[in-house]
Amino acid sequence: MTRPVRNPHAKALQGHRAGFVSRVVADAVDLGVIWAIGLAGLLFAAVVRYLLTGPPLRTPVLPSWLSAVAGLTIAVGYLASGWAATGRTLGKQVAGLRLLDHAGRRLPLRRALLRAVLCVAFPAGLLWILVSRRNASVQDLLVGTAVIYDWSYHPTDESPASGEARSPSSQPASEHP
């Protein structure tokens, strides 16, 4: 089911670490997805309350601290589940990216949760990609991960590093600022 990459430029870069723009695009899409999930949660709560207490139908107004906690929780859960399951969230799917550890495997759930918390708590860590020689963010350095270009499809029982479009070379991430 893997769709062949026809663009020669894109084909040559498959398996290489992604740059700043692609990852920002992916994170922007993920932010929209998180916002949509939060909105869907509010609408669901409004419908439930309407069914229980009657009209009017309106979304609940949460305290700011609760909204923040709920938003961060949704973001962490969404990002960690995506990275642990397939190595990519919806935003990374759109941008053609995949998150792997240094061995080329998908992240275990704990490391995915840790990275998601770091990303949500310190999104500015993404800026380190601009100056990193290996296109690594602060979160990548702390957790030991890499975000690569990977347009191909990998079943859940297949290691993403065994993909044909990927570069066979595997080197540990070392930072050269």
Place this chain on the structure above:
Amino acid sequence: MAEGERALVPLPVSTAGLTPADMVGRATRLALGAAGLALAVLEALLERSGPADPGVRAGSAGAATPSGPPGTLRLLPAAALGLGLEAQRRSLDAAAAVGARLPSPVRVVARPAVAVARAPLVAVWRRLDLDGWAARGLAEQRRNRQLAAATARGLVGAIAAAVLDQVDVDAVVARVDLDRIVDRIDLDAIAARIDVDAVVARVDLAGLTEQVMDEVDLGEIIRESSGTMATETVDALRVQGMRADRLLSRIVDRVLQRKDERDTTGP
């Protein structure tokens, strides 16, 4: 009539084992049958060209259908034929019988003499029964015709087979200039003679359209085309992102005055 019916039994076509007497009889029959067939053809042509003598027509009808009454005009030749053939056969039989008891030179001399002497005696013995001789003659004539016709058919078949064996059909076909024949065919004229409206009227266009629509999975085509469009859009977005990554990295590296390229090799 009993002898006439006996004579209607088909003769063996093969000539193997025939005596000279049998061969003479057979040749006589063939000649008479051929003459009868020629006469029948001549009569048919005369009938087709115009009214003929009623007596002759009745005679020919009697010859064609033995069950019908033969004409008087026909009766005499038929009776003469029957009488002649019977005389010939008996003469040959007598000659053979006498010849078998005589030494060979005498047999040669005696055979025609006996044949000539026996014929008038038989005729006297039969007392010139004209009707009987006529019926016998007609039967003999019919038998002769059958024999001649069978011989002619076999001869024609053998000739045709021999001719076909000699003809190289492939060579004949190779000599035919098909292009020239095709050039002489006016396809426009043929097409003009075709009633297209009638052909179209016979076609069940509604059923045909329905069958075609059943075969075409329109939903699958729409899904595939929309999926292709989405895929192309996403691919374009990804490629643009890749180029932007590279461009931005070079700008930053130039600002930072880096000389080496980034090592973006993945795990």
